[in-house]
Structures are given as C-alpha cells and as structure tokens.
Amino acid sequence: MKTRLKLTAALLAATLSGASMASPLIIEEQGSFATGGKVVTSPGTYTGTPDIVKGKSGNDFMDVFRASIKAGGQTLHGDHATVFYQIPAEPRKLPLVFLHGAGQSIRTWQTTPDGREGFQNIFLRKRYPVYLVDQPRRGWSGRSTVDGTIPATPDDQFWFAQFRVGVWPNFFKGVAFPQDSASLDQFFRQMTPNTAPFDTGVISDSLQALFDRIGDGVLVTHSQGGIVGWFAGIKSPKHVKAIVAYEPGNFPFPEGEVPPTIQSKFGDIPPARVSREDFAHLTKMPIVIYFGDNIRDKPSDVQGEDQWRIRLALARQWADVVNRHGGDATVVHLPDAGIRGNTHFPMADLNNVEVADHLASWLHTKKLDR
Amino acid sequence: MKTRLKLTAALLAATLSGASMASPLIIEEQGSFATGGKVVTSPGTYTGTPDIVKGKSGNDFMDVFRASIKAGGQTLHGDHATVFYQIPAEPRKLPLVFLHGAGQSIRTWQTTPDGREGFQNIFLRKRYPVYLVDQPRRGWSGRSTVDGTIPATPDDQFWFAQFRVGVWPNFFKGVAFPQDSASLDQFFRQMTPNTAPFDTGVISDSLQALFDRIGDGVLVTHSQGGIVGWFAGIKSPKHVKAIVAYEPGNFPFPEGEVPPTIQSKFGDIPPARVSREDFAHLTKMPIVIYFGDNIRDKPSDVQGEDQWRIRLALARQWADVVNRHGGDATVVHLPDAGIRGNTHFPMADLNNVEVADHLASWLHTKKLDR
Incomplete structure (x- = not known):
C-alpha cells in the first residue's frame, strides 16, 4: 500500500513536469563501491x-x-572493479549490470555523444536498477597490482573504422551516428586507456564478487566486455540470470566443438575455448547477442564491415552449439529486426531508444522484467 | 505554478517513502560529457x-x-576533463562543481568508505545541481596527449599517514573514520593513478571550458585539486562565484608578497606564486578553506600532523594577503567550529553531514544558495 502510494506520487511528479522523456528520475538510492581485487x-x-x-x-x-x-x-x-549504481522507485526485481568494451568505461552507457540519454537513463525510466562497471585497470579502477605503460598514440581513425562509423573521413551511408564535429569530438573523448594489461580473469573475478554482493541480475556487455561476460556467467551461474551481449568480441566454444578460425585481412578471431563443464553453465541462462548494421556476408576491403562479418558468423556458430546443448541463445542482427544504421555502439546510436525497446521486449519474453 | 505543483508532488513522493535521509532523489536531468582537451x-x-x-x-x-x-x-x-552531473528538482541557481585531489576521482564525493552518502547525494538533497569532475589524466579522463607510466607501487601506508587517518596500523584517537577492515579496503580502492603527468595548466584549462559551458557556479576542491582551483578561479573569474577548498595543497601568493617556505621533515611546501593581476581575481570572490583535526601548531614527528601544520599555516598567511587586498577569504579549522576528528577527507568522514551543513551555512551567509 505504501509502495503504491509512493509510485502514484512519483508518477504525479513526473507527469506534472512535462513530456515523458523529460520527466524527472525518481532515484530511491544511488552510490558507488569497489568490488573484488587483490x-x-x-x-x-x-x-x-x-x-x-x-x-x-x-x-x-x-x-x-x-x-x-x-x-x-x-x-x-x-585490480578491483568500481561500480556506480542507481535504484529507481518501484524497481523491477532484477538489476541490469553494464560492462563496457575496449578503451571504454561507464561512459559508454551514459549520455550519447550528441547529448541524448543513454542506456543508464533509458533503463532507469523502465524501472530497472542499473549497476555500471568500470572494469579493473580502466577508469575509476585504475589502480593495479601490475605495472602499466600508456603510450599517447594517435589512433582515432583506426577506431572510427573498427567501430563501424565509416572509413575516415567518410561516414557509412545511413549510419545512425551524429555527423557534427562536436558529437565526434565527444565520441573520441569517451575513450580511456588500460592502466595495466587487460586480463579477462581479473575482470571476471571482479564481476563474480559484484554478483556475490548484489545477488541476481542480468549482465549486459559490450564488445571486448563480451568475452569477460561469458566467463562471468561461468563463474556466477547462480546469480547471472541472463546475458545480453552487444557485438561481443569472442565466444567460448566447448572443447571438441571449436570451429576453425575465420580469416580476415584486418585480423583473425581464433575462437575462444572452455571446458565442457564450464560451457554447460552458459546453456542454463537465456542469452541474446546483438549486432548492428554494415556487416557484410562476404569478405570486404572495409575494416569495420570485415571485422564484424567474422564475429557475426562466429556468434551464429556459437549460438548453434549452445542451443544444441539445450541452451537458449539468440543472435539478433538488428537490420533483420528493422533497426538500421547501427554502429558498434547501438546503445548510443541515434536510434538507441528503439534498440533499448528491443532489449526490453526480449527481457519481457524471458520473464526477466518481473 | 507548474513548478510549485511539481515540487509538492516530489515532496509527497519523498515523504511517503519513509525517513528523510532515505527519501528518493528527484533528478530532473543527469548525464556526462567531456570538456576542454587537445x-x-x-x-x-x-x-x-x-x-x-x-x-x-x-x-x-x-x-x-x-x-x-x-x-x-x-x-x-x-587531456579533457570528464563530468557527471545531476540536476535535482527545484534546483538552486548556482551548481556546485566538485574537483578531487591527488590519486582520487569523482569517487571522492560519492558513497563513503563505510557506505554512507557523500557530498554528491547530500548536496542534491539540499537542492544544489552537482557537477563531478574527473580531471584530465585521471579516471574517465585517462586519454592524454603525452605518454604515461604507472608503476604498481605499494604505498597505502604512506597515504594512510598523509591523509591523517593515523600512523599505520594505528588510527588517531577519536578520528572520524570507520575502523573496520571492509571500510579501509574501500578507502584504499578509491585511489586511481595519473595516466600521464599531473599538469595544473591542463586541468585548469579544462575547468575553464567547463564553466564556459555551464555558466556560473561554486567550485569545491579537495587537496591537490585546491591548487588547480585557484587557477580555475583566475581563468574564469566571471563564472566562478566562490571557491570552497578542503585542505588545499598550496596557495598562489602575489609577486612581492610570497612568504618564506615553511619547512617540514616530511616535505616542504614552497608557496606558489602568481602575478599581481592574476591574484587580484581571487580577491573578487568569497573563499572558504577548511582544515580537519589532528593538525599541530608545532613541528611533529607524525607525518600527517606535520604536513598539514605547514599547509594550515600557509592558508592563514594567504587568507591574510587576500583580505589585505580587499578580498573575502576565511580559514575554518573544523575543531574550532566544534567539528572534531576529521581526516584529510572531511567530505567522507563519519561526521560528513555536519561538515556539509557548515558549508551550507557558509553558502547561505554569502548568498550563494539562491
């Protein structure tokens, strides 16, 4: 009863403030903490x-x-992770835990390069608690037990290509990315380096500690974070109730079922491998894997098209193996769902509300939105 | 009228949710962006x-x-700064812009090591917009135009002393710091290194860009950030309406009025110096400088006591010069105000609500809380 009254008042506040997307966020609790580490x-x-x-x-x-x-x-x-969390009013039961990709941080999920709301706000508005992670040796979690060196290497154009925005200085036709210089400046400034070597084991350990602390949740990963996410699911099979992976970098096949490496001019992806026992954990939780637009079926001379061609192919191979073992893995190529133009950052693209709605529907279908 | 209704509804929501400190935060807008840089x-x-x-x-x-x-x-x-901001319902006119100190990040102002609310939440509840900064080459702003190296050097006990928690493994008697091991673990894990050399000019440039973007505000600094803050005030005299400095590391004296260096066994502080023209800007804005407890009047064999002895003395010398030139600088030694036990992190100590209330009173006195 008290809860119901509270929601009514919160909605009244939201409604009175104006348009729905401009309504205030009602945050029951927010804060930050470190988790895991040595x-x-x-x-x-x-x-x-x-x-x-x-x-x-x-x-x-x-x-x-x-x-x-x-x-x-x-x-x-x-070697700890650092987590910023927000619990909205009338929260759904399962929080979303967001892990960034290579060269990124919590910033991936916040304001978009052109100043719109990112997944942090969008899913708070959908009443999900959000836990945003800076992985060990990145961002707020810069303190490591091993030495690091950070060369100041100009490489924005490489990442512009790798992240499938286009081929510098040209944008892909119809790309769902803002093309003004201020937005591009913000996009490049989201990058932040490793303060010590990337280590899948260290990072997935910190996620295991996070789930030990917060209990059940849905893990949402991006890119290089995808690799970590699979291992986090293996290490915390009890608490990781589902994994959502935006364009993960690799996939752990069970020993004996590892496919051949798919070659790319721009760099091969030798498939990851795990024991059959470890793999089995990933057949016990629903998994959805999203890929954006401008990914070709055939080899391409364009870096972004070719790099994600091999990962999308690998994703499909992996989902087949998962499902053959009784799992529930779905690969969504967003253009097939009518969502077009996405780069490697669907959570920040111009159509990120549509992208979020697709995920919300999937969570609902899997009864993860209770 | 619409605004008044909205506040009423928000307060209704807050009231219905329970105790006042547990009431929800009503956030009109939140997000992040990069500012300044090269x-x-x-x-x-x-x-x-x-x-x-x-x-x-x-x-x-x-x-x-x-x-x-x-x-x-x-x-x-x-070399940009990264900023996370939150605007509460019914915001006061002037936001607070928070800049961390050495080895720290936005985390300084968030949840305390023992899990209580930090200045971010406390001042949101007081209806101040908050802008939290990760300075260039720290945290989310790790990307620099110059190379960096990060040695993994065990030095927690040095900082435990420097931050006036005690002399390892002993805490100062009556220190306002949680003494359980979990809190200490969290405290140490707040540290995050420079990703490239600390540069006062680069950082104050990024703050100038921030104030150009957001307009007028009150700058709140901590420790090493204090040095940067004085230069930000000099560079943005129009927009920096006041400076609040928690235990700043140094003070810029005008040429011709630089006092002799005060010596310390644990490291001297040669006073900073600026031109008389630059200094004049700091005589046009109210300034308050806070120091915590366990600072001696006389040389001490205890690192923390001795290091902050010389900075408190320097602060008083500097405030005298500012005020002699028509300025409005106040030094508050918290024990003199009846607030005891504070470490170098008053914003996170066990009595941080009292510390915040003192600042709120000062802001009110200076008519900065409109």
Whole structure:
C-alpha cells in the first residue's frame, strides 16, 4: 500500500513536469563501491618515519615519498572493479549490470555523444536498477597490482573504422551516428586507456564478487566486455540470470566443438575455448547477442564491415552449439529486426531508444522484467 | 505554478517513502560529457587500409593495428576533463562543481568508505545541481596527449599517514573514520593513478571550458585539486562565484608578497606564486578553506600532523594577503567550529553531514544558495 502510494506520487511528479522523456528520475538510492581485487605487500618494514626524515627538517616531499616506498612494508589494493549504481522507485526485481568494451568505461552507457540519454537513463525510466562497471585497470579502477605503460598514440581513425562509423573521413551511408564535429569530438573523448594489461580473469573475478554482493541480475556487455561476460556467467551461474551481449568480441566454444578460425585481412578471431563443464553453465541462462548494421556476408576491403562479418558468423556458430546443448541463445542482427544504421555502439546510436525497446521486449519474453 | 505543483508532488513522493535521509532523489536531468582537451595528429596519411592488409587474409589484429598506427595521419583526442552531473528538482541557481585531489576521482564525493552518502547525494538533497569532475589524466579522463607510466607501487601506508587517518596500523584517537577492515579496503580502492603527468595548466584549462559551458557556479576542491582551483578561479573569474577548498595543497601568493617556505621533515611546501593581476581575481570572490583535526601548531614527528601544520599555516598567511587586498577569504579549522576528528577527507568522514551543513551555512551567509 505504501509502495503504491509512493509510485502514484512519483508518477504525479513526473507527469506534472512535462513530456515523458523529460520527466524527472525518481532515484530511491544511488552510490558507488569497489568490488573484488587483490592486495600485494612490499617486503620491508613500515615505520611511518623513513630515515631521511630523521636527519633534518626541510626535505623534498617526493624524496620523503620515495624513501617511504623504499623502506617497504606497505600494501597496494588494486585490480578491483568500481561500480556506480542507481535504484529507481518501484524497481523491477532484477538489476541490469553494464560492462563496457575496449578503451571504454561507464561512459559508454551514459549520455550519447550528441547529448541524448543513454542506456543508464533509458533503463532507469523502465524501472530497472542499473549497476555500471568500470572494469579493473580502466577508469575509476585504475589502480593495479601490475605495472602499466600508456603510450599517447594517435589512433582515432583506426577506431572510427573498427567501430563501424565509416572509413575516415567518410561516414557509412545511413549510419545512425551524429555527423557534427562536436558529437565526434565527444565520441573520441569517451575513450580511456588500460592502466595495466587487460586480463579477462581479473575482470571476471571482479564481476563474480559484484554478483556475490548484489545477488541476481542480468549482465549486459559490450564488445571486448563480451568475452569477460561469458566467463562471468561461468563463474556466477547462480546469480547471472541472463546475458545480453552487444557485438561481443569472442565466444567460448566447448572443447571438441571449436570451429576453425575465420580469416580476415584486418585480423583473425581464433575462437575462444572452455571446458565442457564450464560451457554447460552458459546453456542454463537465456542469452541474446546483438549486432548492428554494415556487416557484410562476404569478405570486404572495409575494416569495420570485415571485422564484424567474422564475429557475426562466429556468434551464429556459437549460438548453434549452445542451443544444441539445450541452451537458449539468440543472435539478433538488428537490420533483420528493422533497426538500421547501427554502429558498434547501438546503445548510443541515434536510434538507441528503439534498440533499448528491443532489449526490453526480449527481457519481457524471458520473464526477466518481473 | 507548474513548478510549485511539481515540487509538492516530489515532496509527497519523498515523504511517503519513509525517513528523510532515505527519501528518493528527484533528478530532473543527469548525464556526462567531456570538456576542454587537445587534439594531436600523427604525420603520415590515413587510408583505412594499411599495407599489411593488402597482401593477404589471415592477419593478426594487433599487427593490423600497429601497421595502421605506423601509417599515421591519425588524431588523438586527450587531456579533457570528464563530468557527471545531476540536476535535482527545484534546483538552486548556482551548481556546485566538485574537483578531487591527488590519486582520487569523482569517487571522492560519492558513497563513503563505510557506505554512507557523500557530498554528491547530500548536496542534491539540499537542492544544489552537482557537477563531478574527473580531471584530465585521471579516471574517465585517462586519454592524454603525452605518454604515461604507472608503476604498481605499494604505498597505502604512506597515504594512510598523509591523509591523517593515523600512523599505520594505528588510527588517531577519536578520528572520524570507520575502523573496520571492509571500510579501509574501500578507502584504499578509491585511489586511481595519473595516466600521464599531473599538469595544473591542463586541468585548469579544462575547468575553464567547463564553466564556459555551464555558466556560473561554486567550485569545491579537495587537496591537490585546491591548487588547480585557484587557477580555475583566475581563468574564469566571471563564472566562478566562490571557491570552497578542503585542505588545499598550496596557495598562489602575489609577486612581492610570497612568504618564506615553511619547512617540514616530511616535505616542504614552497608557496606558489602568481602575478599581481592574476591574484587580484581571487580577491573578487568569497573563499572558504577548511582544515580537519589532528593538525599541530608545532613541528611533529607524525607525518600527517606535520604536513598539514605547514599547509594550515600557509592558508592563514594567504587568507591574510587576500583580505589585505580587499578580498573575502576565511580559514575554518573544523575543531574550532566544534567539528572534531576529521581526516584529510572531511567530505567522507563519519561526521560528513555536519561538515556539509557548515558549508551550507557558509553558502547561505554569502548568498550563494539562491
């Protein structure tokens, strides 16, 4: 009864504020935390007062810092994920846990490059709790237990191609991507580097810790995060109730059923492999895999078309194996569903509301929207 | 009228949901964007098809990537800030813009290590729009135009001391910091490294771009961010209506009035300096500078006590110079205001609601809460 009254009041507030997409978000709770990770300890003894300090006043701060480090006996907490979450009013039971792809962060799911609402807001409006992850060694989770180097390498045009926006300086015809320079500037500035080497095991461990903390949920991955997502499903089969993968980079086939590598001028994808036992977990949860537009059936001289040709083919092969083993995996090529022009970032494209609605329908069909 | 109705409905929703601190946040708008930054371009010509691709199918992806980079003609967008913002219902006119300190990120202002609400939520509940910044080369803003290296150096105990929690493994007596291991783990995991060298000019440029975009606001800084904040005030004197600095690391004195360096065993602080013209901007906006507890008047053998002794002294010297030039700078040593036990992170300490209330009162006194 109290809950019902609360919703009524919230909806009244929303309605009075104007148009539906401009209605306020009613957030019951929001916050952030770290999850998973490791601790390493340096040899030596920490005393609080390195030798340099004992001698004299007037030291250089960095000299004191270095002397303290050298004396050792200190810990480093690293390789955790960081999570920002929001729980809307009248939340649905299963939250959506969002994991970004290569060179990205929580930003993938927020405001689009042209300033529209991303999946964070769109699914809050659909009353899903959202958990947004910065994976270990990326973004807010930059502290690692291993060293990192970050070269300042100009490569925007490579990613413009790889992310299927077009072939620089041209956009694909009909691409669902804003073509003004301000939006493109924002798009490029969403990139943020690895602070230490990418590690599927470390990242999927942090997701396992996240699901241990929050309980059941639906994992939504993007691109390179897709690879991690399959392993998170294997590690947390109890809590990962479904996996939604936007253009995942690879797929784990069971030993004995690994298909040959599909070749591409722009880089092969040797299929990933796991034990039959591990694979079996992925046959116990509904899975949907989305791919966007401008992906060819045949080899292409265009990087984006060719790179995602082989991944879409691999996705179909993998879904067949999953389903042959009693699983429930669906591959949705968005143009086949009448949703056209999508790049590698369907969650941010001009038609991202349509893309989100397709997912919402799938969640409903699978009874994951209770 | 419409606005009034909306607030009533929002308050109704809030009231019906239960206790006041557990009431929902009514968010009119939230999102994220990049601001400021640079673009660099590599020599060469981008074609979309590096030579390696022309020869054959079956290449390695990383080889194709490296060949594409080598061919050049590509851009890198870096050195921007990234901002997450939330506008509450019935917002006050001036937003608060929050800038973190060394080794930190937006996380500083979010959930506290022991899971309570941080300044983000607390000031949203006070109806302030909040803009939370990841400075260039930190967190979500990891992409830089210069190279970076990140050594995995165990140094938690150094920062435990520097941040005035205590001297490892002991906490200061009466410190307003949670002493359970889970909270300490969360505290350490808030740290995230520079992805390229810290640069006050680059960061204050990004803040100038932010204020150009959002207009007038109050800048709230922490620690190393304090140094940046003074320069942001100098660069955006029109839009920065006030500066609130929690334990800033340094202070820019006008040429000719720079005091002698105060020595510390744990590292001196040579006072920063600016031109008299630049300094004059900081005499035109109200400024409040907060310091926490466990700071001694006299030299101490305890790192945290001694390091903040010299900064508190410098703050008082600087406020005197500002006020002598007609400015309005106040230094609040929190224990003098009856708020005790604070570490270097008053915004997250056990008494952070009291700390926030003190700031809210100051904003009211200065008519910045309209």
